[in-house]
Amino acid sequence: MTKRMASCTLSMIDRWQDLVIQDKGQCKEIEMNIEFQELTVDIICHAAFGSSFNEGREVFEVQKELQKLASDSSTDIIIPGSQYLPTRWNLHIWKLNRRIMRNTLAHIIESRLNSKDENYGNPNYGNDLLGLIMGMSTTGSNRKNGDPKLNMKEIMDECKTFFFAGHDTTANLLTWTMFLLSLYQEWQERLREVVLRECGMEISDADKLNKLKLVNMVIMEALRLYGPAIYMTRKASSDMMLGNLMIPNGTVITIPLQVIHTNKKYWGEDANEFKPLRFTDGVSRAAKHPNPLMPFSLGPRTCIGQNFALLEAKMVLAMILQRFSFTLSPQYKHAPAEKLTLQPEFGLPIHLRPLGV
Numbered sequence: 001m002t003k004r005m006a007s008c009t010l011s012m013i014d015r016w017q018d019l020v021i022q023d024k025g026q027c028k029e030i031e032m033n034i035e036f037q038e039l040t041v042d043i044i045c046h047a048a049f050g051s052s053f054n055e056g057r058e059v060f061e062v063q064k065e066l067q068k069l070a071s072d073s074s075t076d077i078i079i080p081g082s083q084y085l086p087t088r089w090n091l092h093i094w095k096l097n098r099r100i101m102r103n104t105l106a107h108i109i110e111s112r113l114n115s116k117d118e119n120y121g122n123p124n125y126g127n128d129l130l131g132l133i134m135g136m137s138t139t140g141s142n143r144k145n146g147d148p149k150l151n152m153k154e155i156m157d158e159c160k161t162f163f164f165a166g167h168d169t170t171a172n173l174l175t176w177t178m179f180l181l182s183l184y185q186e187w188q189e190r191l192r193e194v195v196l197r198e199c200g201m202e203i204s205d206a207d208k209l210n211k212l213k214l215v216n217m218v219i220m221e222a223l224r225l226y227g228p229a230i231y232m233t234r235k236a237s238s239d240m241m242l243g244n245l246m247i248p249n250g251t252v253i254t255i256p257l258q259v260i261h262t263n264k265k266y267w268g269e270d271a272n273e274f275k276p277l278r279f280t281d282g283v284s285r286a287a288k289h290p291n292p293l294m295p296f297s298l299g300p301r302t303c304i305g306q307n308f309a310l311l312e313a314k315m316v317l318a319m320i321l322q323r324f325s326f327t328l329s330p331q332y333k334h335a336p337a338e339k340l341t342l343q344p345e346f347g348l349p350i351h352l353r354p355l356g357v
């Protein structure tokens with residue numbers, strides 16, 4: 001999917017170049033968080049829905065509204081059963097969900113089902129994420145009554161998860177990495193040197209991107225200091241001991257990722273400083289604990305989009321570094337805010353300069 005990622009990124013960069021030209025070719029202020037939000041939607045829509053990209057985008061608009069409603073109500077006290085009452089709030093949410101399910105996603109999936117290409121008995125629904133899920137769910141069965149692995153509703157739920165999990169997180173990873181590279185100019189220079197040496201002005205493939213070790217170390221440090229996922233929750237499935245704490249069955253536990261990622265006990269006295277070289281010998285040797293970094297979670301429920309997100313971040317950063325230098329705008333106000341993901345409350349205004357000017 002790197003080609004799709006590259007072509008979406010190139011459209012964004014072309015637009016930036018036009019803006020700079022209109023501004024007499026010197027320097028342009030760009031609101032990066034908004035740019036990266038749009039770019040990651042563009043990429044996930046192309047990756048998930050391929051040619052049905054425009055319809056996929058409509059699903060996204062509704063999802064975005066649902067996500068905002070969830071974020072606004074995340075601190076509300078929930079009265080058990082109240083989610084089933086026809087309040088104005090619930091009616092609005094049900095209507096948005098119906099719009100996604102009935103009008104858009106169902107239409108995309110049905111048209112794939114009608115146009116499937118039979119190849120030696122294995123249906124082929126396309127090589128985007130939706131096509132892969134549909135292919136998997138209709139070949140074989142894992143249910144007692146012989147139904148397909150996933151039914152229509154489950155396929156739709158998977159699509160919604162990809163949107164929810166797959167764009168805002170990566171947009172904020174890119175935003176915070178750009179913030180750090182604007183603040184630490186020497187690191188911006190070092191990364192540009194590596195990218196130009198290894199890739200020139202070419203658009204790199206996954207193999208080449210994965211070899212950019214220094215870029216990877218900067219991304220790891222950005223994930224440590226400003227990881228988009230702030231915490232995870234788990235529910236104890238039986239009474240258990242956690243260290244010397246007794247956790248009763250059914251207790252919901254919150255795991256504060258940011259607190260763990262900046263704990264001096266694991267990371268040392270410089271835990272709050274930006275020091276990508278701490279990852280020189282790999283993630284497991286970066287701290288006094290073998291699993292100190294878990295921005296994508298760990299274990300069986302670890303993020304399935306981790307490689308996708310890291311590849312996307314490397315691709316976008318490499319393409320920007322090849323073409324622009326950048327600094328923080330004096331308008332920037334540092335206010336990381338918890339809104340389901342960690343976001344800059346007042347955005348990230350950046351001054352972009354085309355290289356060589």
Ligand code: HEM
Pocket residue numbers: 161162165166167169170173227228229232233294295296297300301302303304305306308309
């Ligand atoms: C920087 C980017 C990303 C971060 C920081 C991130 C973080 C996470 C975390 C912490 C979890 C585990 C949540 C939990 O266990 O409670 C998770 C799960 C998940 N992520 Fe990501 N994610 C990112 C990008 C993506 C992308 C690009 C996709 C899809 C293309 C994706 C799809 C998923 C899915 C489907 C799950 C649920 C997996 C399961 O429960 O089995 N994520 N992610």
